[in-house]
Amino acid sequence: MDTNRTAKLEFAVQMTCQSCVNAVKSVLEKEPGVRSVQIDLSQEQVLVETALPSLQVQSLIEATGRRAVLKGIGGAQPDLGAAVAMLSGVGLVRGVVRFLQLSPDRCLIDGTIDGLSPGDHGLHVHELGDLTQDCMSCGDHFNPFRKLHGAPDDSERVWDVIGRSLVVDSGKDDLGRGNHSLSSITGNSGERLACGIIARSAGLFQNPKQICACDGVTQWDERDRPIAGKGRKIPTDTPSAHL
Missing domain, CATH: 2.60.40.200 (Superoxide dismutase, copper/zinc binding domain)
Structure with a gap:
């Protein structure tokens, strides 16, 4: 792991209270390779500067019992693509x-x-x-x-x-x-x-989507469904979620 090659990862995380924030922050800050952690409870947003792969960071967050979705990725220099x-x-x-x-x-x-x-x-x-x-x-x-x-x-x-x-x-x-x-x-x-x-793809803070307008799939459910086709849409007898 090259700790000099860090990226900033923006996650949406299901958090409802300060204890959620403390749990997520604690597990991330003690992990080697994580340089900094910023959490906004009101936006359910976690920003991590790290040399770790995004999937590893997501797994650390979800080990606290909260679902996490990667929404944006960026570097030290803004908007390089x-x-x-x-x-x-x-x-x-x-x-x-x-x-x-x-x-x-x-x-x-x-x-x-x-x-x-x-x-x-x-x-x-x-x-x-x-x-x-x-x-x-x-x-x-x-x-x-x-x-x-x-x-x-x-x-x-x-x-x-x-x-x-x-x-x-x-x-x-x-x-x-x-x-x-x-x-x-x-x-x-x-x-x-x-x-x-x-x-x-979206950089940091460029992806405000919480629910897909075309089929009502929320950001929390989207990763568990196919990108398109059978199994993607919510059954017709289930109302769309409102966030």
């Missing part, structure tokens, strides 16, 4: 990956992907935000400078990814060091399992 990709495929692989521009030359990538087999998997930005044929229409790896495939700490960097796609593969990326003909092109990481379009 944030993006998110919701990954899905034909199987059980699902995930959310977030991008945050911490500085002009540093991007934080944070996310969780479920349903993968144990082991390493390639994760790449592809040139097209086209899911008309699932992951097969995402195009090749985004490689604007036509560099050989390399490792994250090599000199190549990826910019301007909003509107493109993110794809997770079935196997490990050999980082261009393998002997396969695809090593220097794709890292020879196997077939495409799941993908999603990289879209601009």
Whole structure:
């Protein structure tokens, strides 16, 4: 964990009293990697500056018995840009990956992907935000400078990814060091399992939504429901929540 690479995470947290605030603040402040915690009870808002992944911070908050929803992410420098990709495929692989521009030359990538087999998997930005044929229409790896495939700490960097796609593969990326003909092109990481379009996302304090106007799903229930389709909407005999 690099404690010098911190981000600010904005959570909506179900809190009703000062004891709720004390419980959340206590569990976060004693965790290594958390730099600061600010809590606004009236807004049910928790702002955490941390080097920890967002899912780990959310789990710490929810260990106190309160539900938490990540609403925004930001860096030390204001409004350098944030993006998110919701990954899905034909199987059980699902995930959310977030991008945050911490500085002009540093991007934080944070996310969780479920349903993968144990082991390493390639994760790449592809040139097209086209899911008309699932992951097969995402195009090749985004490689604007036509560099050989390399490792994250090599000199190549990826910019301007909003509107493109993110794809997770079935196997490990050999980082261009393998002997396969695809090593220097794709890292020879196997077939495409799941993908999603990289879209601009909310920064800090830019997401006031508490209830979805289209189907009445609240921010507390939304993460437990599909993004769309069967199982998304509240049954018709259940009134929509009012917040």
